[in-house]
Amino acid sequence: MAILVTGSTGTIGTQVLDHLKDSGAEVRALTRKPDDAQLPAGVAAVKGDLSDIDGLRTAMKDVSTLFLLAPNAADEQTQALQALGVAREAGVKGIVYLSVFMGEHYTDVPHFTSKFSAERMIEQFGLPATILRPAYFIQNDVRQKEALLKQSVYGMPIGAKGISMVDVRDIGDAAARELLRRERASERQPGETYELVGPDVVTADWVSATWSEALQRPISYGGDNLVALEARLKAVSPAWLAYDMRLMMQRYQRDGAAATAGQVKRMTLLLGRQPRSYRDFAKACAAAWAKE
Template sequence: MTILVTGSTGTIGSQIVTRLAGQGAGIRALTRSPEQARFPAGVVPVKGDPSDVEALRAALAGVDTLFLLVANVPDELTQAFVTLNLAREAGVRGVVYLSVFKSAEYADVPHFAGKHTVERMIEATGIPATILRPGYYIQNDLRQKDALLGHGVYAMPIGSAGVSMVDTRDIAEIAAQELLRRDRSEASLPSETIDLVGPDILTGPALAGIWAEVLGRPVRYGGDDLEAMEQRMKAFAPGWLAYDMRLMLRRYQQDGAAATPAALERLTALLGRPPRSYRDFAVEAAGRWAAASGPDAAP
């Protein structure tokens, strides 16, 4: 049995590859630069990406199970559709697709709407798939380090409606479980959808409070200014992506993205433990930051 992991060098994909290594399946890791990739023993790097049809066709030959992660790029929908159609042609028996929490509800947010369209294609064509819908990645907030330590500000304009953030390690753990479950099955398994969420409903002020407690210093919430967030992001990201994130955060502020008790109960059962909390992440991050700054640094 063979599993192909796309996005294999990214935050989620690299963790999935590590979890799959040594589990008895053949693992192929799709990457643009296989000569530079560093994977665990037994993982085979293969050259390609979802925009290169011929390379992807070759990578999918003999694959039984596919992990599909398409980056947030302008042609994300085309890349996903091409990959899924090539997977069907190659005889892939199961797919694990990384979508997004609230994909159907946030119809005016480009990358949410695109992922929901991919979900509809999977359903309409009968591809046996597990659709994973993760919330806002907790680890995104590692980018808040300078604002937190230098200015005492939690600057992401999350709002006050409440968001259930998820740890990327939990995403990778569930994705690996589902890939192995589908790969080891003798027959194609029914499709299903799993919400990947955290145990807390977090607001901007609550997040500032967590960081104040963990860092042992005053931290305030930077407020809901989406224009300022977009301008900050445009300093290091394309304008279309900054605007996409602005639209997502607008919906967070208006409607929130809170997990249901049923979703949390199911995820807890799948993990065999509660999902990781934001506070635990903050404690870990603060410890690493302090260690990197030297023994005299504040926690």
């Protein structure tokens, strides 16, 4: 039997595979283009994607544990629900589903609601799943490089409430731990839910001070203009996605997405160590950029 990883060539999927590669488990990676996929040694490429039911059924054969990451697509909800359905039909004994932090509250943000709908299906059918709810990815802020270095501005309109951003390496680590726990268990395990969060509450003022320290010069916050954000995103992505991101940032500005001490502690227990910090990420970026 094997672990099947979906979203295998993306940001999170590659982290999951990296943490699984030396585990001794049989690992398969679902990908639309097996011949082009650059996978770790020992990981088998399997052709398919979540929108192809017949291909998904074939890929799910002899799979005992599934990592399910539905793409950020217009039909994300459909893809996630049908993948869960196929896994249920195939008798998969363990699922690790990548959801989102605060998904049950941000009901006006399409991709948050899509993920929470999948959580509801998992709950209703009693699927043997671990639900992982990551916060905003720390590594998203690599895209702030040009604004930080050329304009001395942090440009993402995150607002003043605060976000407990999480390092993608910690997401991959957490997912791999739960996949292996479920894969190695002799019987189906009960459901679990983890909020995947970082130790820092990142606000507009805090992030400006952190980057100022890392880059050794004053960095200002670019403001809360969501109209400008949507316009920038529409230049490089579909309009529906740009609007989705605008709605997410609107909720961050209004309500924030700060983790509780208990949620950080539970994340720490899952990893067996403290989650990585945003401050260390900023310092590492600054050091790397200085060498370019």
